[in-house]
Amino acid sequence: MATAPTSKVVREDLLRVEGLTKIYDGAVKAVDNVSLTVGTGEIFALLGGSGCGKSTLLRMLAGFETPSKGRIFLAGEDITNLPPYKRPINMMFQSYALFPHLSVWDNVAFGLRRDGMPKDQVSERVESMLNLVQLSQFAKRKPHQLSGGQQQRVALARSLAKQPKLLLLDEPLGALDKKLRETTQLELVNIIEEVGVTCVLVTHDQEEAMTMASRIAVMHEGYFMQVGAPDEVYEMPNSRQVADFIGNVNIFDGIVEEDEADHVTVRCAECMHYVGHGISGHAGMSVGVALRPEKILLTKEKPTGEYNWCEGEVTEIVYFGVHTIYHLKLATGKVIKALEINNTHDSSDGLNDGLTWGDKVYAYWSDRAMVVLTQ
Amino acid sequence: MNMISNYLRSLLSGRHLVIGVPYVWFVMLALVPLLIVLKISLSEMEATSVSNMVDWTHGWPTLKLNFSSYLFLTTDALYYQTYISSLKYALMTTAICLVIGYPFAYFMARSARHIQPTLLMLIMLPFWTSFLLRIYAWKTLLVNNGVINNILMSLGVIHEPIAMMNTPVSLMIGMVYSYLPFMILPLYANLSKLDIRYLEAAADLGASPFKVFCLITVPLSKAGIIAGSMLVFIPAVGEYVIPELLGGPDTLMIGRVLWDEFFSNNDWPVASAVAVVMILLIMLPMAIYNKYQSEQMAVKV
Numbered sequence: 001m002a003t004a005p006t007s008k009v010v011r012e013d014l015l016r017v018e019g020l021t022k023i024y025d026g027a028v029k030a031v032d033n034v035s036l037t038v039g040t041g042e043i044f045a046l047l048g049g050s051g052c053g054k055s056t057l058l059r060m061l062a063g064f065e066t067p068s069k070g071r072i073f074l075a076g077e078d079i080t081n082l083p084p085y086k087r088p089i090n091m092m093f094q095s096y097a098l099f100p101h102l103s104v105w106d107n108v109a110f111g112l113r114r115d116g117m118p119k120d121q122v123s124e125r126v127e128s129m130l131n132l133v134q135l136s137q138f139a140k141r142k143p144h145q146l147s148g149g150q151q152q153r154v155a156l157a158r159s160l161a162k163q164p165k166l167l168l169l170d171e172p173l174g175a176l177d178k179k180l181r182e183t184t185q186l187e188l189v190n191i192i193e194e195v196g197v198t199c200v201l202v203t204h205d206q207e208e209a210m211t212m213a214s215r216i217a218v219m220h221e222g223y224f225m226q227v228g229a230p231d232e233v234y235e236m237p238n239s240r241q242v243a244d245f246i247g248n249v250n251i252f253d254g255i256v257e258e259d260e261a262d263h264v265t266v267r268c269a270e271c272m273h274y275v276g277h278g279i280s281g282h283a284g285m286s287v288g289v290a291l292r293p294e295k296i297l298l299t300k301e302k303p304t305g306e307y308n309w310c311e312g313e314v315t316e317i318v319y320f321g322v323h324t325i326y327h328l329k330l331a332t333g334k335v336i337k338a339l340e341i342n343n344t345h346d347s348s349d350g351l352n353d354g355l356t357w358g359d360k361v362y363a364y365w366s367d368r369a370m371v372v373l374t375q
Numbered sequence: 376m377n378m379i380s381n382y383l384r385s386l387l388s389g390r391h392l393v394i395g396v397p398y399v400w401f402v403m404l405a406l407v408p409l410l411i412v413l414k415i416s417l418s419e420m421e422a423t424s425v426s427n428m429v430d431w432t433h434g435w436p437t438l439k440l441n442f443s444s445y446l447f448l449t450t451d452a453l454y455y456q457t458y459i460s461s462l463k464y465a466l467m468t469t470a471i472c473l474v475i476g477y478p479f480a481y482f483m484a485r486s487a488r489h490i491q492p493t494l495l496m497l498i499m500l501p502f503w504t505s506f507l508l509r510i511y512a513w514k515t516l517l518v519n520n521g522v523i524n525n526i527l528m529s530l531g532v533i534h535e536p537i538a539m540m541n542t543p544v545s546l547m548i549g550m551v552y553s554y555l556p557f558m559i560l561p562l563y564a565n566l567s568k569l570d571i572r573y574l575e576a577a578a579d580l581g582a583s584p585f586k587v588f589c590l591i592t593v594p595l596s597k598a599g600i601i602a603g604s605m606l607v608f609i610p611a612v613g614e615y616v617i618p619e620l621l622g623g624p625d626t627l628m629i630g631r632v633l634w635d636e637f638f639s640n641n642d643w644p645v646a647s648a649v650a651v652v653m654i655l656l657i658m659l660p661m662a663i664y665n666k667y668q669s670e671q672m673a674v675k676v
Contacts, residue, residue, distance in 0.1 A: 064575055084578040091579045097572040101594045110590075111580030162581065 014040045014198045015061075015166055020070035022056050022222075030056040032222035033070070038166075038215075043192065043199040045213030047206060049245070053222040054202045058168055061200060062091045074165060085114075090164035094171040096155035098143035104130070104154050105139040111162040129157040132191060149180050156188065160195055167192070169201040173208055185211055206246050210234065218242050239375045243290040248325075250296075250336040251373070252289040259283045264372065265307070269332045274307035276367035281374050288373040293325060295369035296338035298361050300354070309364035312336065314357055326355065328363055338363055409654075416444055416647035425643055444648035454632065454649065458656060461629040464543075464618075465611035468550040472558040472607050473600065475551070480562035480599075481592070484569070495563070498556050510549055510620050517545045517621070541623030549621040550611060557610075558603040565599025566592075601664075609657055629653050 015038040022031040031053040038044045046054040059065040061072060063084035072080045079087055090111065098107050108129050112122045130136045133153035143151055152172070159167060172188060173181045189212050192199055203209050209216050210230040217227045218241075226233055226242045237243035240251060254268035259282055266273040266289050273289050281287060303309040312328030315335065326338045355361060385391065418425040419441045430437045448454045483494045501509060516522045517540045524536040539545050573595065577587045593600075615630030622628065629649065636646030 062575075062579055064578075084575070085581045085583055089579075091576075093572055093576055095572075097570070097576040099573060099576070099591060099595075101597075110577070110582075114581035114586065158580070 012040050013037045014042075014075055015200070016073040017061075018071045018073070020057065020060060020072065021068050022053070022060060022065060023068040029053075029222045031060070031067075034222075034224060035070075036217065036224070036227065038198060038200060040198055041196055042215065043189070043201060043213045045201045045203060045209035045216045046219055047203055047209040047216050047246075048219035049204055052219040054204075054219050055170065057219075058091075058170055058200065058202045061166070062089060062168055063087050088162075088165045089168060090159040090162055090166075091168040091170060092155045092159040092172055095175045096143075096151050098151055098154055098158070100143055102142075103139065104135060104141050104143065104146070107143065107154060108158045108161050110158065115162065125161060129161050132160075132194070133157045148176050149184055152176065152184060153187075156191065160191075160197065163195075164197065167197045167199045169199055171203055171205075172201065173205070174203070181208075188212070210246075218245060220245075236371060237290065237373070240288055240290075240373050243288075243371065243373060248293050248337060248339075250291045250293065252291065252334075254287060254289055256281055256283050256285045256287055256372075259285075263367070266372065270330045270334055271310040272307050273370060274367050275370050275372055279372045279374065281372070285374065290371045290373055291336075291365060291369060293337040293339035294323075296336070296363045296365050298326065298338055298340060298355065298363055300359075300361055303362055303364045308367060308369075309362055310336075311360065311362055314355055314359045314361060317355070317357065326361075328361065336363065412647045412650055415643050416645075416651050417441055418644050419443065420642055420644055441644070444644040445652075447645055448648055448652065453627075457627040457629050457632050458652070460627045461612050461653075462656065464546065464550065464626070464628060465608050465614075467547060468554055468611045469558075469604050469608045471547065471551045472555050473604060476555055476558035476562055476603065477600075480559045480566050483559070483563050484566035491567070498559055498563075501556065506553070507616065507620075510553070510617060513545070513549050513552065513621060514540065517548070540621070541626075543622075543626055546618055546622040546626045549617040550614065553617060554607040554611060557606040561602035561606060562596065562599040565596045565602070569595055605661070612657055613653060 015036075017034060017036045020031055020034045021029065023029055034053075034057060036044075046057060048054045056065060060067050063079075063082060063086075067080060070080075071078055074088065079089075099110065102110065105126055108126045109122050112125055117125070126139075127136065130139055133156055135150060135153055135157065138146060138150060138154075143154065146154065152175070156172075173184055176184055185208065201209070201213060210233075213230060215227065216230055216233050218225045218233060220241055226238045228236075233242065234246050237246060237249075243249045243251065252266075252268040252270055252273065254266040254273065256264055256279075257267050258265040259279070261278045263277065264275045264279050264281070266275065266287060268289065275289070279287075302311075310330055312330045314326055315329045316325075316327035318325040318327070321342070323339050323341050326340065328336050328338060330336060414428055415425050417440050418428060420426075426439065426441070428439055430439050483491060483498075486494060514521075518524070519536040519538065519540065521540070523539070524533075527533045528536065539548075569592065573591050574587050577591045578584070582590060613630050613633075614628060615634060618626055618628040618631055619634075622631075633646055633649055633653075636642050636649060640646075
């Protein structure tokens with residue numbers, strides 16, 4: 001398992017989870033021996049498909065589920081057995097769970113009133129929270145009178161009002177449409193950073209995780225497959241599953257031929273790979289070579305040299321506007337995907353490099369484009 | 376011509392028929408009888424029948440409205456007291472049903488999905504036996520030498536039988552017993568739809584389970600509480616069978632007065648007036664509530 005990079009300053013650990021396990025019905029391990037630490041001010045994302053255990057883990061942090069094993073420490077204090085209403089943790093729920101019978105104001109004030117905060121302080125705090133999310137003029141409205149984006153901001157204000165030590169976000173942008181999501185995402189990160197609260201975020205959307213989080217844990221079947229900074233998880237996946245889950249990837253199966261400290265070569269049925277860095281493996285080992293579509297270049301001229309290229313036939317052209325994805329069928333029958341940016345007008349009609357269906361093309365890539373997957 | 380035939384055809388279309396049948400049913404069996412009762416209450420009793428409302432003796436129709444029955448209701452304190460006590464018993468029944476029924480419905484809605492149908496069936500089970508039979512059964516339980524007193528005496532808990540029968544106690548037991556399902560069913564329907572995330576969100580924001588219940592669960596189940604209370608309160612006000620069988624001389628209820636006026640005194644106009652006033656007593660609060668509700672809705676939108 002990769003260790004987290006100290007990409008920013010070394011921070012004090014706020015949340016520490018040790019060997020957390022949740023077993024349902026005596027058999028199903030929803031969360032399997034998970035340990036993690038989250039530093040103060042960090043945004044930590046739990047990323048995975050449905051049923052990977054990310055929500056169960058979040059619900060254990062909030063106190064809605066009791067762990068079968070393991071402990072949860074917040075700022076050094078063991079909170080494993082505290083009920084949710086006694087934890088200095090607040091959560092922004094998926095689809096928000098705003099109280100429908102209360103106004104925006106009362107929703108935000110709900111938590112403060114439970115603490116017995118004096119009236120004038122409550123209104124001061126609610127006002128500043130509503131200012132923060134720019135919803136002061138909607139204070140008297142009921143949640144159903146607001147748009148999705150506004151509801152999301154109310155939910156954020158409500159969960160931040162009590163100044164929690166830890167903020168949990170459950171699919172924070174899941175209920176918004178794509179266009180709104182992009183702007184809201186930035187807004188959300190800005191507010192979180194302004195407040196300086198530590199966050200644990202759950203999402204199935206890799207883009208959301210990568211743009212918002214400082215570190216990502218990729219979850220699968222209840223355990224962490226990889227933990228790391230977004231670029232690390234994307235560029236240096238440690239397994240086929242991670243490579244496959246995060247973004248698009250072409251994986252070539254092959255056998256290590258040369259294993260040197262500064263490079264390795266891998267023989268695959270389709271081509272020979274020359275990887276410009278060493279790996280923790282040995283010659284003769286079966287490996288997968290992961291190659292992202294955007295790192296592949298296409299040309300009609302046959303490349304020289306014996307490494308890092310292959311020939312294919314264009315079978316599919318998928319136009320996305322910004323870029324186009326070409327499906328190439330190789331001699332072995334394997335289909336790989338290559339992404340080309342549409343950087344001129346006429347490249348948008350499927351004529352990038354004059355390419356069209358049925359064309360023979362050569363795909364090539366640099367020796368720093370690949371990741372060798374040993375598991 | 377074409378328009379008229381089109382109109383007639385549209386009247387006979389499936390949609391109109393489907394809506395029309397219950398409408399006709401309602402007009403024939405609720406509205407018309409109600410108007411007849413209203414008419415009788417404004418008539419005078421003549422030897423064996425009530426007077427006609429429209430008088431033709433002068434050769435032209437004159438409308439004869441006779442308010443003497445309504446005036447009569449104000450002269451005798453019995454009616455006034457009966458209305459008050461009917462409302463009192465109906466309110467008490469509603470309140471007790473709510474207090475017993477709410478936790479019942481709550482735990483039904485929170486229980487495992489696969490046992491909910493069974494619990495629901497247990498609620499309905501009493502309806503499989505005749506209503507009269509069940510009220511009679513209570514009589515054998517509650518009388519002085521009945522099951523309850525006999526057991527308590529043989530256990531030595533009491534030495535003389537407790538007089539429960541023909542008292543407000545026996546009346547309330549019978550009323551609550553009979554109307555409890557009508558409270559539970561709408562509450563259950565409402566509470567089972569309650570989104571658990573609201574409760575979690577409240578707990579997350581620091582509300583103790585008791586506060587969550589008071590501040591979230593109860594307000595969000597308001598519609599169920601109102602529906603259940605209406606279903607209990609309205610029939611309870613006019614209840615006749617239970618006070619007749621389980622009530623006593625002090626448990627005045629309007630249903631029994633109605634019976635007496637109709638069948639003992641044979642004074643149909645007064646009996647009808649009693650009924651009309653009762654309907655107004657029930658309908659006025661409902662109308663006010665409905666108006667208030669729709670105003671609230673208008674504010675919302």
